[in-house]
Amino acid sequence: MPKNYIEILQNCRIDNNTVIKIDHLYLTINNNVIGTGGNFVSFTGLPKSSKSTFICGVIASCIARTQIFGFNCLTYPHLNKTRIALFDTEQSNFDFQRKAKIIKKLAKVENIYNVFDAFTVTEHSATTILHLIKTYLQNTPDIAVIIIDGLLDLIDNFNDERASKNLIKILRSWAKKYDILIITVLHLGKKDNMALGHLGSTSSRYCQSELEIAKTKNNTYTLTPKMLRSAGNFEPVEIMYSEIEKSFIQL
Numbered sequence: 001m002p003k004n005y006i007e008i009l010q011n012c013r014i015d016n017n018t019v020i021k022i023d024h025l026y027l028t029i030n031n032n033v034i035g036t037g038g039n040f041v042s043f044t045g046l047p048k049s050s051k052s053t054f055i056c057g058v059i060a061s062c063i064a065r066t067q068i069f070g071f072n073c074l075t076y077p078h079l080n081k082t083r084i085a086l087f088d089t090e091q092s093n094f095d096f097q098r099k100a101k102i103i104k105k106l107a108k109v110e111n112i113y114n115v116f117d118a119f120t121v122t123e124h125s126a127t128t129i130l131h132l133i134k135t136y137l138q139n140t141p142d143i144a145v146i147i148i149d150g151l152l153d154l155i156d157n158f159n160d161e162r163a164s165k166n167l168i169k170i171l172r173s174w175a176k177k178y179d180i181l182i183i184t185v186l187h188l189g190k191k192d193n194m195a196l197g198h199l200g201s202t203s204s205r206y207c208q209s210e211l212e213i214a215k216t217k218n219n220t221y222t223l224t225p226k227m228l229r230s231a232g233n234f235e236p237v238e239i240m241y242s243e244i245e246k247s248f249i250q251l
Helices: 003-012 053-066 093-107 126-140 162-175 195-207
Strands: 025-029 033-037 039-045 071-073 083-088 114-122 142-148 181-187 209-215 221-228 238-240 246-251
Touching: 025 142, 025 181, 033 039, 033 181, 033 209, 033 221, 039 053, 039 162, 039 195, 053 071, 053 083, 053 093, 053 114, 053 142, 053 181, 053 221, 053 238, 053 246, 083 126, 093 114, 093 246, 114 126, 126 142, 126 162, 162 181, 162 195, 181 195
Parallel strands: 039 181, 039 209, 083 114, 083 142, 142 181
Antiparallel strands: 025 033, 025 071, 209 221, 221 238, 238 246
């Protein structure tokens, strides 16, 4: 057996002398552990189910350092882990401004970009977007949480099993290397309500938490735990748009 494999094997060994690193807790919902450093979390839902609104809640919680829609998105200034970033692969700059307004309204601050980095990358290929995210991570040591909305645009064929596993492996390696939480957004198929293709099944297999977002018959939106590795189930979070407050509110 080559020497390098022996070294790798020894590095993977856990015994009484192994110091287990405590993961940073980056995301909770109603005090339930959802996302920690070195992991990724998957938000899933049908098109137009208001996935982006819940993502806005996560970002606003991080900016305002308070609970929004049940989310607490935590950062650690004393460890120089203070920033949250969004790579939006679907919306134009014009449409993103609506998302920015929602974040400002929820966070109750005008300048949301002190700790928030936002990028719209709709015109770029899957390979280029991956390189852009990697470049950002290499040059932003204070990043704590990165959101990819949506994951399908980081792969050319979501039914390619090998490419899907490779993409998820890249995300997991980034999360571990940079001690961050990665949050992904993934569409569900309309026929079976399952995450699309091999990419969806691979994501479901390896994510720390999978949360499903749906629109109700009453024009409200719910976030439900579909799979939680680090917590028990919690009651669904329900939100709606209030014409009185001109903002989304939790019910």
